[in-house]
Amino acid sequence: MQIDLSVRNITKKFKDFIAVKSVSFDVKDGQFFSILGPSGCGKTTLLRMIAGLTEPTEGVIEIRGKSMVGIPPNKRPVNLIFQQLALFPMMNVGENIAFGLFRRGEKKTIIKKKVETILERVELSGFENKKIDQLSGGQKQRVAIARCLVLEPAVLLLDEPLGALDLKLREQMKVELKKLQAKVGTTFVYITHDQSEALVMSDFVAVMNNGEFEQIDTPQNLYNNPKTPFVAQFVGDNNTWTGRIRQCDKYIAEIETDEGHLFRTKVEDAFQTGLSVDLFLRPEAMLIQPAPNIANLNRFKVIIKSILFDGANSQLLATRPDSKKELLVALPQNRQYDYIQVNDNIEIGWNEQSGICFPRKQLP
Amino acid sequence: MKHQKRWALFFFLTPVILWLFLLIVLPHIDLLIMSFRIENDAGEMVWSLSNYAQFFEEPIYWRTFVRTAVYSILVTFLTFVIALPVALYITKVVAPRFQGFLTLLLLLPFWVSELVRVYGWMILLRESGVINHFLIKLGILNRPVEMLYNDATMILGLIYTSMLFMIVPLIAVLESLDNSLIEAAYDLGANMWTILFKIIIPHATPGIVSGSIVVFMLTLGNYLTPNLMGGKNSLWFTEQIYNQFIASFNWNQGSAFGFLLLVLSSIVVWLGLKLTRQTLRTVVK
Ligand SMILES: Nc1ncnc2c1ncn2[C@@H]1O[C@H](COP(=O)(O)OP(=O)(O)OP(=O)(O)O)[C@@H](O)[C@H]1O
Ligand SMILES: [Mg+2]
Numbered sequence: 085m086q087i088d089l090s091v092r093n094i095t096k097k098f099k100d101f102i103a104v105k106s107v108s109f110d111v112k113d114g115q116f117f118s119i120l121g122p123s124g125c126g127k128t129t130l131l132r133m134i135a136g137l138t139e140p141t142e143g144v145i146e147i148r149g150k151s152m153v154g155i156p157p158n159k160r161p162v163n164l165i166f167q168q169l170a171l172f173p174m175m176n177v178g179e180n181i182a183f184g185l186f187r188r189g190e191k192k193t194i195i196k197k198k199v200e201t202i203l204e205r206v207e208l209s210g211f212e213n214k215k216i217d218q219l220s221g222g223q224k225q226r227v228a229i230a231r232c233l234v235l236e237p238a239v240l241l242l243d244e245p246l247g248a249l250d251l252k253l254r255e256q257m258k259v260e261l262k263k264l265q266a267k268v269g270t271t272f273v274y275i276t277h278d279q280s281e282a283l284v285m286s287d288f289v290a291v292m293n294n295g296e297f298e299q300i301d302t303p304q305n306l307y308n309n310p311k312t313p314f315v316a317q318f319v320g321d322n323n324t325w326t327g328r329i330r331q332c333d334k335y336i337a338e339i340e341t342d343e344g345h346l347f348r349t350k351v352e353d354a355f356q357t358g359l360s361v362d363l364f365l366r367p368e369a370m371l372i373q374p375a376p377n378i379a380n381l382n383r384f385k386v387i388i389k390s391i392l393f394d395g396a397n398s399q400l401l402a403t404r405p406d407s408k409k410e411l412l413v414a415l416p417q418n419r420q421y422d423y424i425q426v427n428d429n430i431e432i433g434w435n436e437q438s439g440i441c442f443p444r445k446q447l448p
Numbered sequence: 449m450k451h452q453k454r455w456a457l458f459f460f461l462t463p464v465i466l467w468l469f470l471l472i473v474l475p476h477i478d479l480l481i482m483s484f485r486i487e488n489d490a491g492e493m494v495w496s497l498s499n500y501a502q503f504f505e506e507p508i509y510w511r512t513f514v515r516t517a518v519y520s521i522l523v524t525f526l527t528f529v530i531a532l533p534v535a536l537y538i539t540k541v542v543a544p545r546f547q548g549f550l551t552l553l554l555l556l557p558f559w560v561s562e563l564v565r566v567y568g569w570m571i572l573l574r575e576s577g578v579i580n581h582f583l584i585k586l587g588i589l590n591r592p593v594e595m596l597y598n599d600a601t602m603i604l605g606l607i608y609t610s611m612l613f614m615i616v617p618l619i620a621v622l623e624s625l626d627n628s629l630i631e632a633a634y635d636l637g638a639n640m641w642t643i644l645f646k647i648i649i650p651h652a653t654p655g656i657v658s659g660s661i662v663v664f665m666l667t668l669g670n671y672l673t674p675n676l677m678g679g680k681n682s683l684w685f686t687e688q689i690y691n692q693f694i695a696s697f698n699w700n701q702g703s704a705f706g707f708l709l710l711v712l713s714s715i716v717v718w719l720g721l722k723l724t725r726q727t728l729r730t731v732v733k
Contacts, residue, residue, distance in 0.1 A: 137631050158637045170632035174650040183646075187637035235636065 086113040086148070088271040089134065089162075089239045094143035096129050096295075103129045105295040106143070111239065111273060111288075116265050118282040119275040121292030122318070127275040128167065130292075131241050134273065135164040148238050158187070163232035164241040168248070169224055171216045177203075177227055178212030184235045202234040206264070222253050229261075233268060242274045246281065258284055279319050283307065291315045313442045316364040321399075323370075323411050325363040326444065329355045336436060339363055343407040347382045349439030360444035367399055368414035369438035372421055373431055381433035386411065388428045400424070402432070483703035499704035509688060509705070516685040517712055519599075520667040523606045524660050527614045530607065531659070535618035536648070540627065551619065558612050566676045569605055570596060573677075597679030605677040606667050613666060614659040621655025622648070657726045661717050668713050685709055 089111040096104040103126040111117040119127050132138040134145055136157035145152045147161055163184075172180050178199055185195045203209050206226040211219075219227065225245060232240055246254045246261075262285045265272050276282050282289045283303040290300040291314070299311045310316035317324065327341035337351045339361060349363060374381055386402035389410065400413040413432060415421055424430065486496045503509045538550050557565060572578045573595040580592040595601060625648065633643045649656070674684035689709070692702030721727065 135635055137635065157631075157635045158639060164632070164635050166628045166632055168626070168628055170626065170628040172629060172633070172647065174647070183633070183638070184636035187639075187642060231636070 088113045088148055089273065090146040092144045094133060094145065095141045096133060096138065097141045103295055107297050109290055109297065109300055111271055114269050114271055115287045116272045116274065116285055118286035118289045119292055120279055120282040120289050121277060123277055125292050126295040127292060128243055131164065131243050131275055135162055135241055136160050161238040162241055163235055163237040165228050165232055165243060165245050167243045169228040171224060171228055173216050176212065177214045180227060181231045181234050183231065198234055202230045206230045221249050222257060225249065225257060233270065237270065239271045239273055242272060244276050261285060291318060310440060313362050316440050321367050321412055323365045323367065327361060327363060329357050329359045329361060331357055337441065343409055347439065348436045349441050350437050351441045355443065362442050362444055364440040365434060365438060367412040369434045370413040371433045372413065374433035380436050382436060383431060383433040385429060386432050388424060388426050388430065390426055479703040479706060482700050483707055485700055499701050502701060503704065503708060512683045512688055513685050513708065515683055516668060517716065519603065520664055523603055523667045524664045527607050527610055527663050528656060528660060531611060531614040531618055535615050535622050539619055539622040554612060554615055562609060562672055566605060566673055569677060573601060596677060602674050602678035602682050605673040606670060609670065609673050610663040610666050613662040617655040617659040618652060621652045625651045653724055654726060657720065657724050660720060664716060665713055668709065
C-alpha cells in the first residue's frame, strides 16, 4: 500500500515554547488516522504544519512521496477542515463548494456537475443556493467536508470538526463520517480530544501529549496494551493505584499499594523490588462475585457506595472496608446483578493478566 | 409606567429635535426659499428659477461642478486604495498588542486642526520649502520648483485630510473578519488576489461603503484644502458658493449652488449604494 503522508521529526517552537516535539508518523492510502490528545497538546499546530499554514521549525513532511518544504498551502494536495469550519458567509453553499474548483480554472459546466455530485454524497442535494446562515450545525459540517472533498485531495485534514456540535448530533456525525470516508476512500487525518471519536472511527490512533506522540496503534491495542501511563489514563476509564514492588518473578509482580493492599499483576519487565509503580485496571476487568474455582484472581471484599446507572456503561462505585479509595467496577446490564444494592458487601476479583503496570516516572 | 417612559423619551429627545430643527432644518428651508427668489428690475424679490438657470448657462459653473464631483470620486477611490493595505496590515499582520498603538499613531495628526495640517504641507511643498531645500542640497534639482497650487498637490492634500475617515471603518470591519476564512481560502487554492477580491473585500463592503460616503462628502464640501493647496486654479465648487455669498453678496445664487451640491452628493451616494447593493441601514450599522 502506498504511503500518502509521511511526517519525519517535525518540531515547532514558538519562541522558547515547544508546541510539537519531533513527531514522526506515516499514514497509508485510504486510512483513517486520528490524533488524540488533551486540549493544548499541539494537535492544531501539527495539522497546520501539514496543511502548510504554519512553517515547521524542523523536520520534513512528504505527501505521496513529494517533499512539501517550501510549498505554500494553495499548492499542496491536502485540504484542511477548520475547527470552526470557516465556511465563507459571503457565498452560498454552491459557491463555497465551487470555490476551490474555480481556483483550479476548471470549466463551469464540469464544476456544476461536480458540486451536484458531492452534495449528493453528503446528502445535501439541492442545497446549492442556500445561504450559510440558513444551515444547521450538522449541515454546515457536511458542507465544509464537501468543500474539501470535491477537490479530491490526497489527504483530508480534519481539526475537531465535530467539536461545535451537540452530543446527539456528534454521535450521529461520527458514524456518518466513518461511512463517508469508507465510501470516498480518501485518506483522513482527524484530530480530536474525544477518545470515543478516535476509537470508533479510526484505523490507527496516535495519542499525543505535550507535543509528543506517546503511542501509535490500532484502537484495540491502544485500549488493551497501552505503552505509557498517559495512554492508559487517557484512553478509556481506569482504576489507578500507586505502590511498590514487593517481589517480582517471571513477569508476575506482587505490588503493595499505598493503601497497604497486595495485588499480583503481570509486568512487562522484571522490576526490582522496592520500585515505585503505577497500576492501572479497566473497570470491566473487575469481576463481580467471581466463582470460587477461577484461579489467579486478586480477590477482595468491597462495600457498594453507589450504583452509577448509564445503560450499557453502568458502573458500581465501591470502596474496600479499610480504605477510602473509590473503585470503578463495570456492571454488566444482563440482569444477573440486579440484586446488588447500595451498602452491600460483595466480593470482587480481577485476573492478574488484566493489570497494567508502569514504573513511576521520577518527578524532575 | 408606560406614560412615564414616554415622558422620559420626550425629555431626552426634545433637545435633539430642537437642535436638528432650529440649526439644520430651518436654515435649509430658508436657503431653499432664497434660492428660488431673485430681485427684479424694480428691486423687489420675486419667485424665479433663474438662479438655477444661471448655473447651466454659465459653463464655468457647471464645469467646476463636474470637476469637483469627478475629483471627489477620484479622491475617495485613492483614499480607499491607500487605506486598505494599511488597515489590513494593522488588523491582520501586526501582533495584537501593537494594533492599538498603530491606530493611535494614525489618529495623532488629526488632533491638530485641518488648517494647521494644511499649512504643514505647504511648508514642506512650497518653492522655498523643506523638500525643495533638500532636493537642491542633494543636487537633484538645481532650481526650486513650485510644488503647490496644482491638481496633484490638491488631491494629495484631500487624501491626507480624509484618510482617517476611511481607515477607521475599515479597521473596524476587518477586525471582524475571521482569520480562518483567509486561511481556508488559501488552503483551497486561492492566491492573494483572489483572497482580496473574493473574501476580504466582500466582507469589508459595509465598511468600505460607509468610509467612502464620509470621505466623498467631506471632500466634496471641503473648502480649506482645495483653496490653500490648489490655489486660485483649484476650481472647487465650494469656492463658487463662497464667492456668491461673500464676494458678490448674492445669497440667492449662493443658496442655489448649495442646493445643487446637496443634490449632487445625494445622487452619488445613492448610486454608490445601488452599485454595491448596500442599504443605508447596513452601512450606518
Ligand atoms: N501562534 C502561536 N504562538 C505561540 N504559542 C502558540 C501559537 N499557536 C499555538 N500556541 C501554543 O501551542 C500549544 C498547542 O496549541 P494547539 O492549538 O496546537 O493545541 P490543540 O492541541 O489544537 O488544542 P485544542 O484541542 O484546544 O484545539 C498551546 O499551548 C498554544 O498556546
Ligand atoms: Mg486545536
